[in-house]
Amino acid sequence: MKYPRNVAVLGGNRIPFARAGKAYKNVSNQDMLTAALDGLVARFSLQGELLGDVAAGAVLKHAKDFNLTREAVLGSALDSRTPAIDIQRACATGLDGISLVANKIALGQIEVGVGGGVDSTSDAPIEVSNDLRALLHRLNTAKTTKDRLKVLKDIRPGHLKPSAPSAAEVRTGLNMGQHQALSTERWGITREEQDEIAYNSHKNLMEAYEKGFFDDLMTGYQGLDRDENLRVSTREKLASLKPVFGGSEGTMTAGNSTPLSDGASTVLIASEEWANEHGHQPLAYIRDIHTRSVDFVNGADLLSAPAYAAPEMLERHGLTLDDMDFVEIHEAFAATVAMILKAWEDEEFGKNELGLPGAFGTVDPAKLNVYGSSLAAGHPFAATGGRIVASTAKMLYEAGPGKLALISICAAGGQGTVALLESAR
């Protein structure tokens, strides 16, 4: 399985990720996406450039933002005739935006585009209640003052209570954390395992900043020049936190779960021809992207879809985990990463779920999330894909020719999108 044409990642730009209600509390999704996009434009001299397409989105989106990405393009320094599309697949939105643009390039429909995403929990939409909405629509269609008064008479104080979005699954009523807590228990994942993943995430991200790794991947915004959630973390501090999911005996804490965040990311993707013409060195090639979902409504682990998607994708290329030089598993929760790794190492899972002769394989810890991931950086849902793809592409380029990386992102709705990247050096 090969793309008809090489699809090159030329680089990316994101703004630092902020904690909810902090540095970006005054700004909107459109502000953040525009800022990330304009940083990319500046880095790659795209002022006035007409791109083939820009695909991005936000998971938490106001109704008025139906054309969010196009509005960000119009507000950016790109040629305003550049088209744009809004997409949404929960936490995989960013990676799927990249996928959409990559596919167009692979098919020769366009030469260059941008994929990315943005999310704000600080400015999450708040809606009126269903009852009030129905009344307001009635009020709108009422013809006479008498009819209007009749509608107004039906409004009760209880109707005025607004409803904020929650991360709960519609069909199960459980939120992400509660779902993961069930999976954490089922897979027997310990507190220590989770805290170690969280500790490494902060340690690795801090090292990446100290090395200047993000200097050409990020532009400061609103006075922030690094991810707001990043801290000098100690194992003792992590061990001292109280559980937030799974009851008093739970193992999931605020330290080993991702914080609610705000941020945006963009990735520049092009054909090799376009890259050459414009004098940009490709960092990595996107070899494949694949999505799979699981039947969590009937008991499958909500965030386990990547455990299926990755083996399916790698099999298409005759590759295994051992062939990977980097493995990037989005840290929705530390327990999610531990669960996916355990599933791949599990004989039964390999046989029964993946149809393999045995376990799918083991990830060498030295290859896993080497520059930190969402636990340290934060996780503005739709912005995570762009963060991981741009960083991974740069890691691959630095690592040298032929190096391969697997990217895995779990998403609400029991979904998971994975990608295979190869160094372009």
Place this chain on the structure above:
Amino acid sequence: MMVIEHDKLPTFGQTFSAAALQAVRMKAGKESEGTLPDTQARAKVTADRAVYADFAHLVGDSVATHLHPGYIHALGFPLTMSLLVRKDFPLPLLGMLHMTNRVTQTRGIEAGEEMEMIASIGNARPHYAGTLLDSVVTVLVDGEEVLVDTAGYLVRGSELGGPRPERPEREEFTPGIPTAQWKLGADAGQRYAKVSGDANPIHLNSLTSRPFGFKKPIIHGMYSASRAYSATGVGSNGPRDWFVEFEAPIALPGKVQFATSREGNRVSYEGWREGRGDKPARRHFNGYVERG
């Protein structure tokens, strides 16, 4: 020259009550038109991110790294006011009309940068309806001049600028095709007052505007200018030359026809009121933004 250092920007309320006292004082006193005093007011100012975000959103911009020059004008405005209401200033502030505004910047100013603002009033010259004068706010960052904001004001009936010329013929205005339409609600002035700090009663509601000769409140000139600036889409991240001329006030609530046109590095704009019946179309403002 006298220099007045402000540790903190004077508030609009303070300067406006001083303006009211000044008006009373001038009514009681004789027409004493002397010369403009050579006074400077200085203050160090840094943008408030939350207020700035509201400003940018209100004038149709997104919150970027660099400040919208309309916001910088709003920041410097109290400093200008503090000079206009001083006892040694010979003309009444109340009733002054904002006729033109020009901002030239050599580079974009980032939201986190501390700006040193220097305000002065000068360049009195005659106008058919009175005296024109310039209120200049110069903005320095790290001691380097990066922005000059020049507001042209008309003091009606004043002879201070010298003998007044004849009133020229008003140019015929033929509107083009609008590229956008602005719908301004009755509260548009209140909203802009909140983000700009300019709570001049003529902009707030009909009760407060009436004593000043406006049956209905009118929108701030700098709201229209700032919104027009955003609409040109040139951004604020480099050298810019921005000009606006105010021709007729926009009463609230109101509808404005708006058009931009691009020519090289310059985007011109104008806003007007549609003609209705035998009332001809009337231009509210026109101007341009040019990339340096």
